[in-house]
Amino acid sequence: GAVVSQHPSWVICKSGTSVKIECRSLDFQATTMFWYRQFPKQSLMLMATSNEGSKATYEQGVEKDKFLINHASLTLSTLTVTSAHPEDSSFYICSAPLAVGETQYFGPGTRLLVL
Amino acid sequence: AQSVSQHNHHVILSEAASLELGCNYSYGGTVNLFWYVQYPGQHLQLLLKYFSGDPLVKGIKGFEAEFIKSKFSFNLRKPSVQWSDTAEYFCAVNDGNYGGSQGNLIFGKGTKLSVKP
Numbered sequence: 001g002a003v004v005s006q007h008p009s010w011v012i013c014k015s016g017t018s019v020k021i022e023c024r025s026l027d028f029q030a031t032t033m034f035w036y037r038q039f040p041k042q043s044l045m046l047m048a049t050s051n052e053g054s055k056a057t058y059e060q061g062v063e064k065d066k067f068l069i070n071h072a073s074l075t076l077s078t079l080t081v082t083s084a085h086p087e088d089s090s091f092y093i094c095s096a097p098l099a100v101g102e103t104q105y106f107g108p109g110t111r112l113l114v115l
Numbered sequence: 116a117q118s119v120s121q122h123n124h125h126v127i128l129s130e131a132a133s134l135e136l137g138c139n140y141s142y143g144g145t146v147n148l149f150w151y152v153q154y155p156g157q158h159l160q161l162l163l164k165y166f167s168g169d170p171l172v173k174g175i176k177g178f179e180a181e182f183i184k185s186k187f188s189f190n191l192r193k194p195s196v197q198w199s200d201t202a203e204y205f206c207a208v209n210d211g212n213y214g215g216s217q218g219n220l221i222f223g224k225g226t227k228l229s230v231k232p
Contacts (some may be wrong), residue, residue, distance in 0.1 A: 004158075022123070041124075041224065042224055043119070043221075043222035044205070044220070044222040044225055045226045046220065048169070062136075066194075093158075093159070095159075103161050103164055104161075104220070105161075106151070106158050106159035106160070107158055107160040108157070109158065113176065
């Protein structure tokens with residue numbers, strides 16, 4: 001069964017609003033979670049590494065003030081897309097390793113459509 | 116810059132046909148290599164991985180992949196596909212010095228496999 005969940009699975013919002021996406025590890029603690037973004041017919045691109053108890057690490061070109069990440073607990077990381085615009089429409093996927101050195105498990109993704 | 120190339124965007128096969136999906140990467144150092152599968156409506160799942168050792172890796176559901184260092188390739192194979200193998204397949208690579216849990220996975224664009232019953 002799924003070991004990483006995401007909520008919501010899809011969201012439609014108006015331009016200028018903020019959207020929060022949750023990523024939860026099920027039955028295990030994840031000190032690190034990862035957020036990816038996937039455009040249609042393109043590969044997943046790592047956006048940031050979410051660290052429990054400390055600031056997230058953002059990849060080059062990803063605006064940290066635009067994509068706020070909060071790793072509130074060992075089982076929850078949230079990604080907030082602030083003041084969303086149509087170009088932010090995408091498929092957002094999180095992942096987490098079961099343990100240090102273990103392979104990542106991916107969530108089902110959240111499809112965001114900004115009108 | 117690191118990159119992963121998957122040569123085929125869409126592959127269509129009949130059941131029982133053999134499968135080979137190409138994956139080439141561009142990276143100068145030690146690498147970990149992965150194949151992920153995404154069935155329709157489901158999340159990404161690990162199919163198999165290579166960290167070190169035997170370059171021929173066997174994964175779940177009869178899949179295998181061979182790491183050929185000289186060719187920077189990690190092609191996925193299955194001798195006889197089934198209708199249930201219809202899915203999208205992603206090749207990925209990350210820095211081998213940091214272990215499999217590191218987030219800096221570089222993904223290919225994916226290959227969609229359609230198997231006709």
